[in-house]
Amino acid sequence: MKRKTIKNIQTLNGVGIHTGQNCSITFKPTTQGYISFIRTDIANSEPIIALAQNVSSTLRGTNIANKNAEVHTIEHVLSAANGLGITDLIIEMDGPEPPIMDGSSLPYAKAMLEGELNEIDEIAEILPLNNEISFAEGDITYTAKPCEEFKITFVYERKGHPLVAHQEYTFTLTPEDYLREIAPARTFGFEEEIAYLQANGLAKGGNLENCVVIKKDGFSVPLRFDNEMVRHKILDLIGDLKLTGKVLGPMHITCHFGGHKTNVAFAKKLTEQI
Numbered sequence: 684m685k686r687k688t689i690k691n692i693q694t695l696n697g698v699g700i701h702t703g704q705n706c707s708i709t710f711k712p713t714t715q716g717y718i719s720f721i722r723t724d725i726a727n728s729e730p731i732i733a734l735a736q737n738v739s740s741t742l743r744g745t746n747i748a749n750k751n752a753e754v755h756t757i758e759h760v761l762s763a764a765n766g767l768g769i770t771d772l773i774i775e776m777d778g779p780e781p782p783i784m785d786g787s788s789l790p791y792a793k794a795m796l797e798g799e800l801n802e803i804d805e806i807a808e809i810l811p812l813n814n815e816i817s818f819a820e821g822d823i824t825y826t827a828k829p830c831e832e833f834k835i836t837f838v839y840e841r842k843g844h845p846l847v848a849h850q851e852y853t854f855t856l857t858p859e860d861y862l863r864e865i866a867p868a869r870t871f872g873f874e875e876e877i878a879y880l881q882a883n884g885l886a887k888g889g890n891l892e893n894c895v896v897i898k899k900d901g902f903s904v905p906l907r908f909d910n911e912m913v914r915h916k917i918l919d920l921i922g923d924l925k926l927t928g929k930v931l932g933p934m935h936i937t938c939h940f941g942g943h944k945t946n947v948a949f950a951k952k953l954t955e956q957i
Contacts, residue, residue: 684930686807688712688771689798695790697782700870700894701743701756703887706778708760710795713773714803717928718764722752724777733761735926735950741943743885745923755780758943759870762922763791766861767800770807770930786869786893788918792862810929816956818949823940825949830935832856835920838939839913841873847897850913856921856931865921867907868914871895919943926950 694709719730731737731749739748744756760781764772766788772795784790818825834855841847854864872880872889874896880886886894895911896903908914920938923946924931941949 684768684807684809686714686716686770686803686805687768688714688801688803689769689795690801691798693794693798695782695784695794697784698888699756699778699780700783700786700888701885702778702780704778704780706776706780706782708781709775710798711773711775712798712801713771714805715771715773718761718769718772718774718925720747720754720757720774720776722754722777722779723775725752728752730773732928733757733926734928735947735954738926738947741947743880743943745926745943745947747926753779756783757781758919758922759783759788760791760922761925762918763788763795763866765921765925765931766856766866767792767795767858768930769795769800771803783870783888783893786871786895787867787915788922789862789866792866807930808928809932810927810953811932812934812953812956814956816952818945818952820945820948823938823942823945825936825938825941825945825952827934827936827953830933832933833931834935835917836935836937837913837917837920837941838937839916840940844897845899846902847912850910852910852913852917854914854917861921865914865918868911868918869893869895869907870915871897871912874898916941920946923947924950924953927954929954
């Protein structure tokens with residue numbers, strides 16, 4: 684597999700879901716060999732390379748930073764790039780957080796496709812897996828086993844909830860299936876969490892156009908999939924695994940109840956076994 688970038692610059696605008704700040708995000712072609720973020724609103728801002736060692740926080744999203752800049756909630760953008768097989772990309776932002784758009788990664792993926800994917804005449808660095816590895820933190824578990832293709836099985840639970848008590852889904856990653864089965868799945872939250880999030884300075888940009896609110900007796904908007912929650916969890920995991928800095932090799936990852944903090948820890952675990 685060859686490395687891949689885009690041909691043409693693409694820009695999206697909107698509000699960040701947690702900061703509530705307006706931001707333009709611009710995707711630019713490059714052959715630098717990795718994905719990086721640049722804060723254009725900060726003078727002399729250095730690029731922040733999308734790697735697990737640059738993660739600064741995983742509170743309700745994945746943030747990365749260097750000595751003079753930080754970008755928040757990058758998992759949906761990285762998921763789109765990973766889902767399409769993009770290895771080389773410059774991402775410029777004039778604010779701290781990408782626009783949430785509709786709460787999924789589909790608008791980012793569409794923008795990257797409109798920028799026309801372009802192969803680079805160099806072989807991509809593949810993240811191999813020769814033996815089964817596992818990681819656990821409390822009830823959260825991950826395993827990765829060698830496989831003929833890359834696939835994810837995710838188990839999501841909200842014990843006792845009448846609508847989303849248990850969801851499980853297995854997905855085999857191809858760009859076409861990613862666009863159809865995973866990219867449209869939107870971020871979600873529970874009605875009872877809203878006050879807590881807002882009290883802690885989060886979800887300032889959240890609304891019914893970019894987030895599915897789960898109530899005890901229904902959803903704030905019609906679902907795109909019956910199991911949209913677990914599909915979005917897979918979307919997030921695909922984004923966080925891009926922080927390995929490599930193309931995911933053939934393996935089957937099974938995750939029970941994971942989130943951003945443990946996704947990043949597992950990404951580090953995968954890179955350590957090389």
